Every structure is written in C-alpha cells, then in structure tokens.
Amino acid sequence: MSDSLNHVAIIMDGNGRWAKLHGKDRSYGHRQGATTMKNLAVKASELNIKTLSLYAFSTENWKRSEKEVNYLMKLPGLFFDQYLKEIMEANIRVRFIGFISDLPKATQKVVANAISATKNNTGMELVLAVNYGSQQEIVHAVKSYANDVALGYRENDLEVNEFENYLMTKEYSQVDLLIRTSGEYRLSNFLLWQISYAELYFTPTLFPDFDGDQFESAINDYQSRHRRFGGAE
Ligand code: IPE
Ligand code: IPE
Ligand code: MG
Numbered sequence: 467m468s469d470s471l472n473h474v475a476i477i478m479d480g481n482g483r484w485a486k487l488h489g490k491d492r493s494y495g496h497r498q499g500a501t502t503m504k505n506l507a508v509k510a511s512e513l514n515i516k517t518l519s520l521y522a523f524s525t526e527n528w529k530r531s532e533k534e535v536n537y538l539m540k541l542p543g544l545f546f547d548q549y550l551k552e553i554m555e556a557n558i559r560v561r562f563i564g565f566i567s568d569l570p571k572a573t574q575k576v577v578a579n580a581i582s583a584t585k586n587n588t589g590m591e592l593v594l595a596v597n598y599g600s601q602q603e604i605v606h607a608v609k610s611y612a613n614d615v616a617l618g619y620r621e622n623d624l625e626v627n628e629f630e631n632y633l634m635t636k637e638y639s640q641v642d643l644l645i646r647t648s649g650e651y652r653l654s655n656f657l658l659w660q661i662s663y664a665e666l667y668f669t670p671t672l673f674p675d676f677d678g679d680q681f682e683s684a685i686n687d688y689q690s691r692h693r694r695f696g697g698a699e
Contacts, residue, residue, distance in 0.1 A: 471688060474510060475519040475641045475664070477656050478503065480648030480672030487672070493537040498674035500541055504549040509678040511556045511590035513685065517638045518592050521656045525565065525599030539569065542596065543576045550583060557589030563634040564598030593638060600658040607632035635660050643688045645681075647673040665691050 478499060485495030503520055510518040523538055530538075546553075553560065560580045567574065577596070610632050614620045630636055641657055641664040649670040653661070667684045669676065 470693070471515060471642050471685065472639045473517040473519065473641045474515050474643045474645065474685075475521070475657055475661070476506070477521045477644070477646040477654060478673040478676075479646060479650055479654075481674060483648065484672040484674045492534055495674060496537060496541055497544070500545045500548075502674050502676055503545070504552060505678060506676070506681055507558055507590070507592050508552060508556050509681055511558055513682075515590060518590060519563070519595060519635075519638070519641070519657065520593070521595045521598065521654075523564070523596045523598070524655055525597055525602050526655060539573045542573055542580070542594070546576060546580050546583075550580070553584060553592070554587065557587045558584060558592050559587040559589065560584040561591055561593045561637075562596055563593055563603075564596045565602070566596065569597055591638065593635075595656070598634070599655045600653075601655055603634050604659060630659075633659060640664070643667060643684065645669070645684050647671050647676050663693065663695055665693065 481495035481499040482492045483495070484498065485492050488494070503522075506520075507518060522542075527538065528535060560583075562577050562581065566577055569577070573596075607629065611620075611624060611629070615622050635657070638660075641661045644653075644657070644661050644664045645667045646652075647669055649668070651668055665688050667687055669680065669684065671680055
C-alpha cells in the first residue's frame with residue numbers, strides 16, 4: 467500500500483436499483499448497503515487506509531418519501547447494533563460529518579454512542595456523512611469565519627489552509643481517491659472542497675455488490691495514476 471493513499475471517500479449509490487433488481491423495496495437495498503459499508507470499512511482498515519469517508523445521507527435526501535427517510539434515519543442504529551463488535555475488533559474510530567443536530571433525537575443518540583464507544587480506538591477513522599451537503603458546509607464555514615472576524619477573534623486574512631479549519635473535515639486530510647458506484651458520473655454535493663486534487667473512480671457496480679475485491683481494484687487503479695498537482699515533469 468502506497469503511503470500516499472491516506473483518505474478514500476465513497477459515494478455509495480445504487481441501493482434502490484439493487485433492491486428493484488431483486489424484486490424488493492428500497493429499504494432492503496439500504497440494509498444490504500449497510501452490510502457492504504461494514505465490509506468495506508474492515509477491508510480499508512486492513513489495507514492501512516487512514517480515513518474512509520462514506521456518504522450515507524445527503525442534505526438533499528430529505529426529498530425522498532417519508533417511509534424511506536424514516537428507514538434511513540433508523541439505519542445507523544441497526545448498523546451499530548449489528549456491527550459495533552466487528553468495528554471494535556478492527557480498532558476503527560467512528561466519526562461523523564454533516565448537520566447532526568438536525569437529525570431525529572434517536573439518530574443523534576446513536577451517533578453520540580458510536581463516537582464514544584470507539585473514541586479510544588487507534589486504527590482507521592471511519593467518517594460517516596449523515597445529513598451532509600458540501601455547499602451547506604462551505605457556507606457554514608464562511609459564516610463562522612465572518613463571525614470570528616466581526617468579533618475580532620481573527621484578522622481578515624484568510625488563507626486556503628486556514629479555511630480548512632472551518633470545515634467539518636478539519637481533522638482529516640484531503641481526499642486522495644473518490645469512488646462512486648452505480649454508474650453515475652456526478653458528485654451530488656459531496657466533499658467539493660476536499661476533492662480538489664482527488665483521483666476519481668467510477669464503477670457501474672451497484673453499491674450493495676461493491677465488494678472487497680472491487681475495492682482493491684479501485685485502489686490498484688489509483689496506484690497506477692500519476693498525480694501531478696499542477697506540476698510538470
Ligand atoms: C444510495 O442509494 C443510498 C442513499 C442515497 C441514501 P440510492 O438510494 O440513491 O439508490 P438508487 O440511486 O436509487 O439506486
Ligand atoms: C448521493 O446519492 C447521496 C448519497 C450517496 C448519500 P443520490 O442518489 O442522492 O444522488 P443523486 O440524486 O443521484 O445525484
Ligand atoms: Mg442514488
């Protein structure tokens with residue numbers, strides 16, 4: 467594993483289509499997707515990836531039916547009930563990005579419990595993006611910065627590196643590899659700032675079917691790329 471692969475982010479897409487293909491309702495696809503999430507987290511930690519960020523629920527996903535939204539809000543609870551033991555065994559530290567305080571109280575409790583149960587783990591950071599939207603994150607950061615300037619806490623002299631301290635991802639490095647499943651070629655408001663120089667990998671595989679071997683294929687593809695960051699040979 468190359469040292470340069472610190473942060474992998476995944477837009478986990480295609481659960482609904484996967485369910486339809488199997489003649490089941492959308493929640494069945496999300497349930498299967500949760501198992502895939504756990505498998506990928508364990509795999510990524512075995513591969514010594516430092517940070518794995520998974521897009522679980524966007525600020526735009528509230529547009530879905532009440533039934534689906536309710537299920538997606540219950541899913542973190544089901545996920546940790548079933549998989550916390552394996553997450554602990556893999557020494558994974560669970561973190562969240564997104565507007566967590568706007569989630570239902572029960573979901574917030576699950577989030578807080580997952581953070582506290584895993585806070586002393588020293589292995590991979592698993593960052594779950596729940597009620598996350600990148601444009602909203604950036605606007606929130608701009609407001610916090612403007613507020614700090616207005617209160618005289620800091621000068622009006624913002625630099626790129628300092629701006630990152632206002633983002634929800636301030637503790638994590640820039641994304642090295644961004645993967646999107648399900649054959650869609652878009653970012654859907656995920657980590658727009660943080661992927662400035664990420665390598666992009668798109669696969670037609672629907673998320674529930676994206677297994678450890680396919681994850682390794684994506685990483686091998688990444689390893690064959692030549693990142694220049696604007697420089698020249
Ligand atoms: C991704 O799968 C999971 C979430 C966005 C919560 P989708 O639910 O978007 O599945 P498709 O895209 O409809 O197949
Ligand atoms: C992106 O998937 C959001 C998550 C994976 C949580 P969507 O299915 O919501 O994206 P669009 O609507 O196809 O762009
Ligand atoms: Mg989708």
